[in-house]
Amino acid sequence: MRIVISNASGKPIYEQIASQIKAAIVAGELSEGERLPSIRGLARDLRVSVITTTRAYSDLATEGFVANVQGKGSYVLARDADLMREHALREVESHLSRAVDAARLTGVADADVRTALDALLAADEDSDTTGESR
Numbered sequence: 001m002r003i004v005i006s007n008a009s010g011k012p013i014y015e016q017i018a019s020q021i022k023a024a025i026v027a028g029e030l031s032e033g034e035r036l037p038s039i040r041g042l043a044r045d046l047r048v049s050v051i052t053t054t055r056a057y058s059d060l061a062t063e064g065f066v067a068n069v070q071g072k073g074s075y076v077l078a079r080d081a082d083l084m085r086e087h088a089l090r091e092v093e094s095h096l097s098r099a100v101d102a103a104r105l106t107g108v109a110d111a112d113v114r115t116a117l118d119a120l121l122a123a124d125e126d127s128d129t130t131g132e133s134r
Contacts, residue, residue, distance in 0.1 A: 001030060005007055005046055017056035025065050025076055026084060036074040
């Protein structure tokens with residue numbers, strides 16, 4: 001697992017760490033029961049404070065992605081289908097929200113946004129039935 005931190009990003013470093021670990025779990029790059037790097041080791045590797053990595057791991061545990069076992073480390077929890085679906089839905093909503101913001105900023109009508117979304121969904125359905133990818 002590779003974590004890349006950007007100081008130019010408007011996102012706090014602990015959120016960058018947590019979101020990249022979440023993405024690796026969702027993508028199956030990290031499997032159930034797999035041990036994450038130690039908090040101190042990850043902090044050293046990323047050249048950030050232990051407090052930052054502790055916060056990232058704590059947030060991951062709160063969201064149900066990992067279990068933090070005192071004195072033993074942090075381990076990836078089983079991927080709950082409902083949790084994964086909820087995570088994916090939040091990601092989609094976030095992207096759609098940015099698209100709507102961009103459309104409103106540039107004066108694109110809501111009807112045109114709906115038409116564009118319908119066209120994208122239809123194109124995806126067509127590629128599913130023909131076996132072709134977009």
